[in-house]
Amino acid sequence: MMNRRDLLSTAVLAGATSAFPALAQSSRAICYNCPPEWADWGGMLRMVGQRLNIQVPPDNKNSGQSLAALIAEKAKPVADVVYLGGQVGPQAKAAGVIEAYQPKRFAEIPATLKDAEGYWFSIHSGTLGFFVNTQALGGKPVPRSWADLLKPEYKGLVGYLNPGSAAVGQVGVIAVNLALGGTYDNLDVGIKYFKQLQANNPIVPTQTAYARVLSGEIPILLDYDFNAYRGQYTDQAPTVFVIPQEGTQQLPYVMGLVKNGPNPEQGKRILDFVLSDEGQRHWASAYLRPVFAKAMSDDMKKRFLPDADYQRAKAIDVQKLADASKAIGTRYQKEVG
Secondary structure: OOOHHHHHHHHHHHHHHHHOHHHHHHOEOOEEOEOOOOOOHHHHHHHHHHHHOOEOOOEOOOHHHHHHHHHHOOOOOOOOEEEEEOOHHHHHHHOOOEEOOOOOOHHHOOHHHEOOOOOOEEEEEEEEEEEEEOHHHOOOOOOOOOOHHHOHHHOOOEEEOOOOOOHHHHHHHHHHHHHOOOOOOOOHHHHHHHHHHHHHOOEOOOOOOHHHHHOOOOOEEEEEHHHHHHHHHHOOOOEEEEOOOOOEEEEEEEEEEEOOOOOHHHHHHHHHHHOOHHHHHHHHHOOOEEOOHHHOOHHHHOOOOOHHHHOOEEEOOHHHHHHHHHHHHHHHHHHHO
16 A cells, blocks of 8 residues: 555656646657758757757758658657658648648748648758769769769769659659759659669668768768758868859748647747748758758858859749659659669
């Protein structure tokens, strides 16, 4: 039997739990696809902890894996917010796993970079190109074009994320396809290119491969400018960013509130924060283009390639890519593997 002291302790603990149920949850939220090594989400999650007193554990899913998890958990959601490659935002809305929320400053986001009702909205964007570890090339020249990557001298040196699930992988396919004469509706050119690239034994990871480029394991990765600039300027690695001569695409990354998530108020606070002046400055400091351009300082702009190079980068049509993404994944897996 419990003595009087044990009974008292149990009563106190029970009372504390029932009196402060919200307090136990108030310091935690779940964000799917917030990997610390990608777009400096590690820094952002620390800021969320410091500024909002919300602890958000890192999550290494990619966009496709996050959508699949949200669909699987639809009856009992685990996440509160989700970060996705732009084309996956409309897919998540269609799947009924995110709900409309218009964060503070929603009205300031350009119409082409958000769902009109607020199911998803852009927070920043990146330009796809070549993230190159020059030291790991072993004296070979830095590739300057999509055509260069097919040359035998780059055998075993090129990597890209799997287009079957990773948003950046799908952007790689569509970027090549559009640059070489294809369309959103006709993917033949892009699929043919990736079939040809197989002769060079490419490395095809599923998750973000930033550290593998810095280590030299993947000397050339189809990736975004923000990762290459971070390697060059923040980590002082021998890396450069290349915008291919034939052209490429710029992709917005979006966020949304998970439908029926366990901590909706915390999720809303996070979404407000990533669009705040402080949040937008953080993205700029991580070499992303914030959705509010004024957050990027002149000093930060100087670290990017010249505007003349960026003229070869076109804004991707998010909805058209969303419509094409299933075909990209299916055809890649079936025809390229």
